[in-house]
Amino acid sequence: MGPHELALLTLRRLVAAIPLVIGVVVVNFTLIQLAPGDPTTALIGDYPAPPGYVEQVRAEFGLDRPIPEQLGRYLWQVGHGNLGYSFAHRKDVGELILERLPATLRLMLTALAIAIVLGVGLGILAARRRDSPLDHGTRLFSMTGYSVPEFWLGQILILVFALGLDLLPSQGARSLRAPPEGFAAFLDGLRYLALPAFALSLRYIALISRITRASLLEVMNADYILASRARGARERTVLLAHALRNAAPPIVTAIAYDFGFVLAGSALIETVFGWPGIGRLLFESITRRDYPVMTAILLFVSLGVVLANLIADLFHAALDPRVRRP
Amino acid sequence: MTGLALAPRNTLWSRLRRRPGATLAMAAIAISVLVAIAAPLLALRDPFSGSAASLLPPLSPGHPLGTDHLGRDLWSQLVYGARVSLAVGILAAASAVLIGTAIGAIAGYVGGVLDNALMRLAEFFQTLPRFVLAIVTIAFFGSSVLHVIIVIAILSWPQTARLVRAGVITLRSAAFVEAARLGGKSDTAIVVREILPNVIAPIVVTGSLDVAAAILLEAGLGFFGLGDPNLVSWGGMLNQAQQYLRQAWWMSVFPGLAITVVVLAFNLLGDALNDALNPRLRDAP
Numbered sequence: 009m010g011p012h013e014l015a016l017l018t019l020r021r022l023v024a025a026i027p028l029v030i031g032v033v034v035v036n037f038t039l040i041q042l043a044p045g046d047p048t049t050a051l052i053g054d055y056p057a058p059p060g061y062v063e064q065v066r067a068e069f070g071l072d073r074p075i076p077e078q079l080g081r082y083l084w085q086v087g088h089g090n091l092g093y094s095f096a097h098r099k100d101v102g103e104l105i106l107e108r109l110p111a112t113l114r115l116m117l118t119a120l121a122i123a124i125v126l127g128v129g130l131g132i133l134a135a136r137r138r139d140s141p142l143d144h145g146t147r148l149f150s151m152t153g154y155s156v157p158e159f160w161l162g163q164i165l166i167l168v169f170a171l172g173l174d175l176l177p178s179q180g181a182r183s184l185r186a187p188p189e190g191f192a193a194f195l196d197g198l199r200y201l202a203l204p205a206f207a208l209s210l211r212y213i214a215l216i217s218r219i220t221r222a223s224l225l226e227v228m229n230a231d232y233i234l235a236s237r238a239r240g241a242r243e244r245t246v247l248l249a250h251a252l253r254n255a256a257p258p259i260v261t262a263i264a265y266d267f268g269f270v271l272a273g274s275a276l277i278e279t280v281f282g283w284p285g286i287g288r289l290l291f292e293s294i295t296r297r298d299y300p301v302m303t304a305i306l307l308f309v310s311l312g313v314v315l316a317n318l319i320a321d322l323f324h325a326a327l328d329p330r331v332r333r334p
Numbered sequence: 335m336t337g338l339a340l341a342p343r344n345t346l347w348s349r350l351r352r353r354p355g356a357t358l359a360m361a362a363i364a365i366s367v368l369v370a371i372a373a374p375l376l377a378l379r380d381p382f383s384g385s386a387a388s389l390l391p392p393l394s395p396g397h398p399l400g401t402d403h404l405g406r407d408l409w410s411q412l413v414y415g416a417r418v419s420l421a422v423g424i425l426a427a428a429s430a431v432l433i434g435t436a437i438g439a440i441a442g443y444v445g446g447v448l449d450n451a452l453m454r455l456a457e458f459f460q461t462l463p464r465f466v467l468a469i470v471t472i473a474f475f476g477s478s479v480l481h482v483i484i485v486i487a488i489l490s491w492p493q494t495a496r497l498v499r500a501g502v503i504t505l506r507s508a509a510f511v512e513a514a515r516l517g518g519k520s521d522t523a524i525v526v527r528e529i530l531p532n533v534i535a536p537i538v539v540t541g542s543l544d545v546a547a548a549i550l551l552e553a554g555l556g557f558f559g560l561g562d563p564n565l566v567s568w569g570g571m572l573n574q575a576q577q578y579l580r581q582a583w584w585m586s587v588f589p590g591l592a593i594t595v596v597v598l599a600f601n602l603l604g605d606a607l608n609d610a611l612n613p614r615l616r617d618a619p
Contacts, residue, residue, distance in 0.1 A: 031458050035467070043474040050474065151605070155546065155598035157553050160572055160590030167583050272465035276554055280576065290466070291558060294473050302470045309463045317461065 014326075021321050025314050030083070032310040036303050037082045043299075047071055054297035055095040065092075086307065092300035096293070101304045105286060111181055112285030114197075116274050118205040123212035124263060130213065131220025131259075136247065138225065146217055153214030158273050162207035162280035169203060176202050179282035204281040208273050212266050219262045223255035230254070257324050264320025268313035349610040356606030362599035366592075370416040377410035381566045389582050400584045402574060411566045412588055418567040419596060422482055422552040427544035429487035431537060434494025439525050441495065442502030453499065456492035464489045465554055472560045479562045482555060486548045494540050501533030535611040542604035546597045553593050568593050 040050040051065050066072065068090070070081040091101040134146040170178035181200050182193070227233065228251055236246050275287030282288070286305055293301035350356045369376060378396065385405035392400040392408075399408040441452040468485050475481055505511055506529065514528045555561060556569020557576075568589040575585035 027454075028458060028461055032462070035462065039471060039474060044476070151601055152594070152598060155550075155601050156594050157550055157557075157569075157572075157590065157597075159554065159557050160586065160593065163572065163575065163579060163586045163590065166579055167586065171580060171583075268461070268463045269465075272463050275466065275469070276557060279558070290469065294469070294558060294560065297473075299474070302473055306463070306466050306470045309466045310461070313461055313463055 014322075017325055018322060021318055025318050028314045029311065032307060032314065033083055033086055034079065035310070036086075036307050037079055039306075040082075040299075040303060041075070041078075050299045050303070051092060053095060053299045053301070057095050061093070091304040091307070094293075094298055094301050096296040096298040097301070101300050104289065104301065105304055105308055108284065108286045108289050111283060112271075112274055112278070112287060114181075115201065115204055115208065115278065115283055115285060116270050118201055119208035119274070120212065120263070120267075120270060122205060122209040123216055123266075126209070127213045127216025128220050128259065130217035131224065132247065132252070134217065134221045135224035135228070143221075146221070150214035150218045153210045156210065157276075158207055158211055159276035159280050161210060162204065162277050165203045165207055166280070176200075178203065181284055204277050204283055207280070208270065208277045211273065212263075212270060215266060216259065216263060220255070220259055223258045224251055227251050227254045253327070256327050260323045260327065261320055264316045264323075267316035268309070271309050271312055346610055350606055353606045353609070355602045356610075359599040359602035359606065362595055363603065366416055366596050366599070367420060369413055370420045373413045373417055376413045377407075379407050379410050381406060381410040381414045389578070391582075392584050399588050400582070402571075402582070402585050403578050408571075408584060408588060411571055412568070412592055414566045415568040415571060415589065415592065416596075418479065418562070418565050419549050419552060419593065422479060422486070423545045423549035423596075423600070426483045426486035426490065426548040426552075427541055429483065430490035430544050430548075431494050431541045433487060434491035434540075435498050435530070435537060437491065438495035438498025439502055439530065442499035443506055443521065443525050443529070445503075449499070452495070456495050459489065459492045462489065465551060468551060468555060469558055469560065472555060477555075477560045477562055479565065482552055482560075482562070486551055490544055490548065493544070494537060497536040497540060498530075498533055501536065502529055505529045505532055535607075539604050539608045539611065542600050542607060546600035546604065549593065549597050549600070 040047050043050040047069075048062055048065055048071065051069060052062065068081070068085060070078050073081070089102055091105070093099070094101050094104055097104055130146050130149075134143040137143055166178040169176045177200050182196055224247075232254075233246060233250055236250050237243075241249075274283075274285065275290050277283065278285045278287030279291045286308070289301060290305050292298070293305070350360075378398075383406065385401070387394075387397070387401055388403055388405040390397050390401040390405075392398065394400055397407050397409065399412065401407055402411070437452055437456070441449040468482075468489060471485050472481055502525070511524060511528050514524050519528075552561075552567070553569035553572070556567040556571075557573045559570075559573055561567040561570040561573075571589040572586060575582070575589070578585050
């Protein structure tokens, strides 16, 4: 695919994502409007705020104006990055989220990487030995992995590996005495990352292995696979060069689709492991009734999902020439 | 997909029975439903009443699964917790299926602009992060079983809607539907009496998977401290277990196992139903 074509496609998909983004903001606005009590509480949080600030918020969001105008003002404010102020944290909400974002991304991307490697690997093994004990075992494993609540798995991992065997730490993202940077700091970080990342990934190992297996089996019956075998290609070449490439689009789509669920799961996992990310922040904001933080996180996570879907579309197009033209 | 509902029920039953996973799943579901119904008989004491005997390990006299930090009997809490999980799971999934069926049938039968709009809406709802949205909504509106059911239902209908729509579109110009139309039946009667009975198979499958997803979502809300404060729930039990992991592993192990078993059962059932109902796969090895 040429650079021109790619740019055009990206542009087209970006335009298609705009209604989704606006929809997400409208959902947020609707929640704030429908919430019991005054919308100012939903915008400021159930925390003592200076009276001048309440007036400022009323004016900024036009709370005495008709609903359509309020929606317009809300879109305007959010579009300009004004997500409100958290009096519980004494900090700008946008700033607060950006501060916590790196920890969440580190946890999520590690979990996703584990899930892709193990999930695709298991899926290939199961598809190659169809109906073998390995295949049935994988199927049972993926069913179970899909049914275990991830936060409970986190607790069990803490019970076994942190409290029982005393192998790995269970709370936080780094030790107090860890060096600030360098390889030792990296290793220290890995030790803290191990349990939460695995707890978060299990569900997606299960999902990805299932989709990989199904998708591979579907293309394995195709003529070009038969042709390639007939030409005497080695099984490994057939599998990796032909089958996996053609089986990839649904796998990529599934991974991107799961992205939102990984984000949600990380909220629970961060709470179990005291991980200093956005999920923990969400949990804290519930106990503190810090509403602006909650709606801002909802907005952030929703936009993250839209972005992930966009990236998946582009990957999909790069892998499969048939979807490039509408 | 078409001829499924026409197949006699006993063949579906026997196809299901031949799968060990399905039999096991149905047994687990039946047992958990019985436990939920008979909770007052099975509980050894009031799940809310505390005692001085706090953090007793399992197999203590009078407390087969031990007690929690307030000396409440874990077995009795577990038994009452089954009520919340199953009620929320089944009612939320049933509501989601009803909403999804209605929207999918309208979209598929009417077609055109309305179909397009409804399917865009379904896509949009599938993009929304369900768990975070459920958390924020419940935090705003207050926690009660009813709120949890409504929120889960509103966030879960699109899958059913898309399946029903696809089924309705393939059937709306089928000969037997044409015949009914020529016979002077109203559109509503045609959809409800002629078309929907033939798309019941995928609805049943997603329904079962929806129950599993709803139970997990409810447990997650409970773990976040957003369960109904007046009821015992498995998610809520895990929320309290979190603070006592070091002292009382049993507070975490038993409720989590209960959730896993019930969710696994509904997932296995959905999977087995899918295999049994899907004619394309029926004769596959």
